[in-house]
Amino acid sequence: LTGAQDGSVRMFEWTRPQQLVCFRQAGNARVTRMYFNSQGNKCGVADGEGFLSIWQVNQTTSNPKPYLSWQCHSKTTSDFAFITSSSLVATSGQSNDNRNVCLWDTLVSSGNSLIHAFTCHDHGATVLQYAPKHQLLISGGRKGYICIFDIRQRQTLHTLQAHESAVKALALDTSEDYFVTGSAE
Numbered sequence: 001l002t003g004a005q006d007g008s009v010r011m012f013e014w015t016r017p018q019q020l021v022c023f024r025q026a027g028n029a030r031v032t033r034m035y036f037n038s039q040g041n042k043c044g045v046a047d048g049e050g051f052l053s054i055w056q057v058n059q060t061t062s063n064p065k066p067y068l069s070w071q072c073h074s075k076t077t078s079d080f081a082f083i084t085s086s087s088l089v090a091t092s093g094q095s096n097d098n099r100n101v102c103l104w105d106t107l108v109s110s111g112n113s114l115i116h117a118f119t120c121h122d123h124g125a126t127v128l129q130y131a132p133k134h135q136l137l138i139s140g141g142r143k144g145y146i147c148i149f150d151i152r153q154r155q156t157l158h159t160l161q162a163h164e165s166a167v168k169a170l171a172l173d174t175s176e177d178y179f180v181t182g183s184a185e
Contacts, residue, residue, distance in 0.1 A: 001043055003031030009045050011057070022063055023055050033079045037086035044089070046077040052091055054106065070110045072102055073124075081130040081137070083151070088115075090151070092139050094124025101125050101139045103151060116154045120147045129170040129179065138179055140167025146181060 003009045007028025010019040024031075029049035036043050036057070044054045050073040053066035072080075073093030080091045089104045099117035106113065121141030129138045136157070137149040144163035149156055162181045169182035 001034050001036065003034045003045060005030045007031060007047065009034065011043070021059055021061075023066070024053075025063070032077060035080070035082065037082040039085065042082075042086050044080060044082065046072075046080050046091065046093075048076050050074055050077050050093060050095075052077050052080055052089065052104075054086075054089075068106055068110075070104075070113065072104065073100070075124070078124065078126050079128040081128050083130055083132075090128060090130060090137050092121075092125035092128040094142075098122065100141070101128065101137065101147065101149065103154075116151075118147070118149055118156060120156065120159070121145060126166050126168060127170045129172050131172055131176045131179075133176045138170055138172070140170055140181060142166045144183060 001011050006026040008026040009023040011021045012019050029047040033046040041057050043057055046052050050071045052072045053069040055066045072091040073095040075094040077091050077093040087107050091102050098119045100121045101118040103115040104113045105115050123142040125139045125141050127140040135152050139147045144161050146160050146162045148158040163183035165184040167181050168184050171180045
């Protein structure tokens with residue numbers, strides 16, 4: 001799966017030189033993040049205008065429409081994570097009201113899909129990591145802060161300053177004992 005500054009999203013197969021599917025044409029908002037869900041049957045694309053779109057991967061048309069597309073953040077959606085079997089999605093980004101990390105239910109109508117919004121990260125959340133064993137979300141922000149959220153209790157557990165500049169990367173070890181952050185500096 002590839003995404004570009006011009007907003008295009010294309011899917012390729014290892015053994016074929018041509019694209020299999022074009023999910024989005026050039027001329028859309030720049031792609032900020034893309035993932036497949038854990039089953040590999042859906043892919044999601046976040047963009048610079050605050051939208052998250054999700055497609056079924058096994059499409060037979062060359063330009064399929066997303067089955068879900070909604071504006072998660074008023075300025076930009078920088079990252080997201082599929083939670084459970086992709087019926088729950090977490091997003092990070094920048095919104096005018098500082099609700100920069102959100103939980104969404106994909107099985108209800110778009111007007112009712114916001115489950116919880118965390119007010120955190122002045123100037124926006126840049127990255128997001130889901131820890132399924134502990135049911136935690138870890139987010140990094142533009143000012144170098146890390147926030148850890150319990151999604152069962154829907155509360156912030158910890159906030160710490162990890163860097164002096166924007167957090168650009170988060171990684172979690174497979175046993176979920178440690179996480180590592182990388183910054184713009």
